[in-house]
Amino acid sequence: MARMKFLLDAERCIECNACVTACKNEHEVPWGINRRRVVTINDGKPGERSVSMACMHCTDAPCAAVCPVSCFYTTADAVVLHDKDLCIGCGYCFYACPFGAPQYPRVGNFGSRGKMDKCTYCAGGPQADNTQAEYIQYGSNRLAEGKLPLCAEMCSTKALLAGDGAVIAQIYRERVQRRGYGSGAWGWRTAYRETVAI
Amino acid sequence: MRALFLAAALLVAVPVAGQAQTNPNVSGTPTNPTSMLPPVADELEVIKALQGGRVAGRITIPDQQAASLIQPGGRSWREFHNVTLAWVGGIAVLGMLALLVLFRLMKGRIPVEGGLSGRTIQRFNLLERANHWMVASTFIILALSGLNLTFGRHVLLPLVGPEAFTAISQWGKYAHNFLAFPFTLGIVVMLLLWVKDNIPNGTDARWLKAGGGLVGHGHPDSGRFNAGQKGIFWITVLGGAAVAVTGYILVFPFFFTDIAGMQLSHIIHSIVSVVMIAVMLAHIYIGTLGMEGASDAMTSGQVDLNWARQHHNLWVEQEMAKGRGATPPAGAKAAGGD
């Protein structure tokens, strides 16, 4: 089984936000919920880099570890998903997540959170694949169709890679060797406790 | 108002680094040519430069939480929640229960010395009692629903299954969020009603020195509230304030603070809560099973005079002096009445 990961090549990311709107488009993600986002560090200064970030589908996912209701599960492809029918919107996963991935629709009283929403790696949810029920709660299930997450597939400069960790790491490694520089596989150390050795 | 709120809670959580400053060559001069190899925004370099702090940048969407790219603090919070809190909470709650069992076994129920007199004295009026029970009942629900978030997954979930557990937890969350308001109100009223009787004084020192009469024999002097009760009071008021403030920060996510502030709020909220739960277990025990005659104070509000003399002799004297004498039992005739 593959170990699905995201890899962001910051040397290529230009903050075009295609990943963000592709995600919105594919899953009809509502206004205010940002399953993916692009953050620019050192903005306006030499060394500026943009990084597209979403749920990294961590090894030993912190969200799953702290969830009071154990609504997370990991698929055979190592995609970290959750069951919205079990989620109570407590927000603990947001405190634990290193990447700020969990999103909460505002519902009802005060700023209280509805059921958590996050990147599904375009792998849907616990329902049967590509059913209407799955789509409504989680969006489409591209993985079940033999496709990869649309954010990575549509990335304008091929900065965002998705797929089996070993394969995308190799792609990145080849790139770095070819061009002679790299700014690290952003988030890998935190999410997977490894880096791409060049 | 926000600032006050924050300052009061000492929760001004400053992110370790708002903007990653990794390049010493940054220059503001307009025409300064800048060669940009080698790149300096390597992930490891940045994280090293920040010494484990938060990596944040600029984002165009209004949600500024999203500007935080990597927050290693999540890992510490996870460690706290899953390990520290579980141990502290477990030890506090179970330890207190164990202590109480031990105490009961050793000392048994504390009787009213000389038996009930049959004459009673008003200890708490209706307002005091109603307020107490509002705080008490909300506290119990808040405590149970709170403990559920930490321990329910291990204790309750295997028993009832995921769907039922989610239903319980969901209602628990609603209850927790809403009952926070009457609880807070009750704490404020409690403070107003009882603060004057809870100022520590010399009697308390003596009372404490004598072990509160629980250890050894003899009853130290005590006013309306003894030092132990004053402790409970201040723990309730101060602890209640702490959980209330941190709780409201948690209920309005990111309205007052950022992710680090939220994590810190949660840490304070949960630690103070488990300590309060442990203390309240003792309070409940003493107020009910542990001591003969104590529960009357918060039920009818009338306590037996002997009980009162035994535990709050100074207060009884004070009340008597004020002319608010004891009430004879129903049916008792006034002396020399016939």
Added chain:
Amino acid sequence: MLIKRSEARAGRQRQAAAYAGLSSGGLDRRAFLKQAGITGVGLSALGTIPLTTIRPAAAGPVNHQQPVTRVKNICTHCSVGCSVTAEVQNGVWVGQEPTWDSPINRGTHCAKGAAVRELVHGDRRIKYPMKLVNGQWTRMTWDAAVNEIGDKLMAVRQASGPDSVFWLGSAKFSNEGAYRKYAAFWGTNNVDHQARICHSTTVAGVANTWGYGAQTNSYNDIRNSKTMIIMGGNPAEAHPVSLQHVLSGKEQNRANLIVIDPRFTRTAAHASEFMRIRPGTDIPIIWGLLWHIFQNNWEDREFIRQRVYGMDEVRAEVAKWTPAEVLRVTGVPEAQMRKVAEMFATQKPSTLIWCMGATQKTVGTANVRAYSILLLATGNVGKEGTGANIFRGHCNVQGATDFGLDVTTLPAYYGLDENAWRHWSRVWGVSYESMVARFDSTAMMTTPGIPTTRYFDAVTMPVNAQTGLAQRDNLKAMVVFGHGGNTVTRMPEAVKGLEKLDLLVVADPHPTTFAVLANRRENTYLLPICTQFECDGSRTASNRSVQWGAKVVDPIFESKNDYEALYRLAGAIDAAAARRNMTFRMQEEVFKGFEIRANAPVAESILREINRGAISTGYTGQSPERLKLHMQHQDKFDLVTLRAKADAPAEIAGDFYGLPWPCWGTPQMRHPGTHILYNTNLHVKQGGGTFRARFGVERNGVSLLAEGSHSQGSELTDGYPEFTTAVMARLGWDAELTEAEKASIARQGGSASWATDLSMGIIRVTMEHGVMAYGNAKARANAWNLPDPIPVHREPIYTPRTDLIAQYPTLPDRRAFRMPHLGQSVQNRAKDLAPNFPIILSSGRLVEYEGGGEETRSNKWLAELQQDMFVEINPQDAASRNIRDGAWVLVNGPEMPAGKATRMKALVTERVGPGVAWMPFHFAGWFMQEDQRSKYPQGTDPIVLGESVNAITTYGYDPVTFMQETKVTLCQIRAA
């Protein structure tokens, strides 16, 4: 505990599919690299998955039991030309998939491209025709709307003449929609579109240098470059998918990527060298680079000798730009200038990429000329990896320019002289005299019209041939298709013009700023037009590749496509003319020869007419059939050369993708198109070429023809003029014309040039001889017909460096385009205002929005990403003004009405240097602090509104094209 029910099965399936051909075992290095992002990326392997292994339905709210149709169209935003694959079910666009096969975008998109599906669901589109009745938008039927409009247009025509109607077309049109024929038959040259405000100066500058006003190479070809300069452009935001090629090239070749810009852009973040310049000093920079190049003999002497005219005069000008003077004027030190000059001149092939930072200037044409001269001096034209890679702005701004939505020329750059009119009259099958009769006069027929940058001046300015407007009457009516009202500078003046118009028609998917900006209460119409996704037609990407977009779904709501709207309007005009007993008619004559289906002309039939007439630009080989074959076989074209690969089917074999123009001769001649212009290393029949002989054969005794340089296989090995029947006869090649060709030429009067020979026999025969029909000349370093034959530095009109005005003044006041063009008189006034407005204001693009922004600000997926108009301001300037990042500020400019200001958010950043501010130009809907949301028809207001930068921008026009100055003006900023 929780296991997905179908996990094991799905998991196996997706692995098998996702990594087909990409397992570690069976993949050689070349195949790997190809998939792995140097030439490609691993993900592109997905493109090899046979569709049959994928579910029949697409993502989105799809019924997975029902079949799904896949339709390919082209993204309607920038000019890169990304293919969009739409998944359609029951007439609804339900999903968008990557188009792996396209050699241009290879599946990828930017934020806009990945969000285009929203456009045809957009609940903020105009849903039905409307008009203003006493200030209120009122619904009406299409028939009623076009009848009223037709009647009012004829009233204007009758009272003021055809030149009082301004036809504003769109760079969003398909080529077929952009065909200028309609305006010609109305009888005016007052027809324009967005190219005026984006690359008109490029077209003028580049065409005057070497023949054609277009990108010489392609996005893909940039992969071959060893040195790239991006100057006055931010493609990372404006053309994000182009960065795929730029960055791949940079990585593969370890190429130098040099960004020269006043602003540290997202592009600059990826540069190997960033040069910050003072806005408006492009020519000093180029001359400064050339100073080092000439000083060190880095120029390409042989190339200059063979193919460049007038370089010595450039040397004389360049000699003035010593390192010290460059430093004084631009702020760039000698060491960096020398470094960049050396890289560009010696680490070849080198390319120069530019956008509106170069063009939107009072010296726009001169800038572009200077850039071209730098390329010529270093021999960087006409080869792989070189060239002027001009990134154009809109999806079909190239095509709309080519098809003459322009005040200066008929389609395909024939100009406006009698020969041009006679040529197109022949193509249209009408007499020249009948066309003359449609105009006010023969003089007006050959006089360039009013550019879109000045339309409002033409409404308000007194009519006077010497001091005012030189036409019969002011503009009285304006018909606007697909154009934002906030894209032109001096908006406070525009408001006055709009309020004075007798008739304003806005035909667009969205109301646009035109509909709300002015306080009009009557005589204002909104016609709902569909997007290009709801329409068939071809569009030309910036690299001249023509791509056919197929209609994804039928137009939504009551919207109609451009063809049908224009067709109906023509009918209404005719009816109105008939009612007035006028003989003037449009519908039958304009649409004669087009196939009409369901009340609308069919796009293919329009393209076929274009194929017959647009000979000069080589728009003749791109038949609808060939274009559709290219779309069908996109995967058969090479990523770098754009050429059909060996395994391509015979009908596209050898073609360049999209038959980039010039694609000579008839479609049957199977010219492959021209990937790289002026490339002498290829045979003419294979897409080779020479510099065009457009400007005669000699000047002042010096030959203008090439010396010893020719395209491969040419029988003429030296320079030669353009071909006419006379030249053919002298060479004896006329005998090779077929009888049919001879007959055709005879029908034209016996003589023709290559560009007017409708038989295309001259082109056919010359190609057989390996000769370029348009001649073989030198490129012109000296363009003597321009105001500045050799570009010279001229300070912006509003400059903070008033000390430089005396030495580098702008041009004196003059006349052009039927009206006065002020230069020095405004600059002298501006000099006194400068101290009160100490900050330079520049403007540009955001990736999320496009153009005036009405469409993209109405797209919920995009609007969420940029919710506020902002101004970038340097931390120093912000600190001295007590401005915090994210706080509200007030900005005003020297030409704004007294006491007025614009209100926006401050973005405090070092992207801009001290003394410079930058704003995005996509916002509108607030005007000098007035929120105009309530003025939109209900439900059509864009989600995000904001102040427009053009409320602040000032007077300033390029002398050649009337391009507006948007990049350098002055402003003042204060905390709100």
